[in-house]
Amino acid sequence: MTSSATWAQEALLPADLGAGLLRVDLGPGVVAGFTTRHGGVSPAPWSSLDLGTSTGDEEARVRRNREQLAGWIGAPVAFATQVHGATVLALGGAERTEWESVTPPLSAGEADALVTAEAGLGLGVLVADCVPVLLVDPVARVAGVAHAGRRGLVAGVVDRAVDAMVARGASRDGLRAAVGPAVCGACYEVPEALRDEVTAVVPEAWATTASGTPALDLPAGVLARLSAMGVPADRVERCTRTDPDLFSHRQATAAGEVTGRQAGVIVLA
Known part of the structure; x- marks a missing residue:
């Protein structure tokens, strides 16, 4: 199900975000969405809302872009240093x-998932083809994000994020999720042996490209893991590899260029 919602909590967000934030409905008292490449200050080739610190962009510009994002959602946004693993950090x-603070840190630590029960602290997950996952129990007031690339999906990062939220008071029956833009199965070509390796753990990620070569469908794999845990999820069905409004590491690499990072963000308002 595709979601770019206009929803009951819309008053919590500025009236005009342009194309900068794809909002999703995860319940009352929750502000959530996925950024695009629009609305920031970075020049080409990162143009323009680059939120990553490993892209070659200037730190000062990345900080200004993150300040822009914080202004949109009404809260500072914490990010981790992502390593394609399954470590979860709890923030409070x-x-x-x-x-x-006036000069906030650029990283909360090394992890691929963040969880919090703290109102007014945004959580962010950086991507440029991998799958950004937003999670929340809007009643228990526990939120989380996960960075689900190929390795993280196999390592169980989505499952561990859910487990960490339940440990902090969330109910599995009360959890909701949103799966953001990522490279689609028709565009994520991989060697056949790699497809076999991943799908031995997550069979639902099996795919072929538009030209019939082996591929992985990471969003489908994430949705399958969420379904197995009983977590309903909406999906923003936009492919980073083909959508010019989104950053794509694969697209940039094929063109001999660098690219920025967009984010999935969530805050308990």
Whole structure:
């Protein structure tokens, strides 16, 4: 199900975000969405809302772009240093104070998932083909994000993020998720042996490209893991490889260029 919602909590967001944030409905008291490449200050080739710190973009510009994002959702946004693993970091009041400082840190630590029960602290997950996953129990007031690339999906990062949220008071029956833009199965070509390796763990990720070569459908794999845990999910069905409004590492690499990072973001308002 595709979601770019106009929803009951719309008053919590600025009236005009242009094309910068694809909003999703994850329940009352929750602000959530996925950024595009629009609305920031970075020049080409990152044009323009580059939120990543490993892209070659200037740190000062990335900080300004993150400030822009914080202004959109009404809260500072914490990010991790992502390593394609399954480590989950829990953030709370102390981290909110740190991320609200005049010069907030650029990373909360090394992890591929973040969870919090702290209102007013945004969580962000950086991607440029991998799958950004937003999670929340809007009643128990616990939120999380996960970075599900090929290795993270196999390592169980989505499952571990859900487990960490339940450990902090979320109910599996109350959880909701949104799966953001990512490279689609028709565009994510991989060697056949790699497809076999991944689908031995997550069979639903099996795919072929538009030309019939072996591929992986990571969003389908993420949705399957969420379904297995009983978590309903909406999917924003936009492929980063073919959508010019989104950053794509694969597209940039094929063109001999570098690219920025967009984000999935969520905050308990």
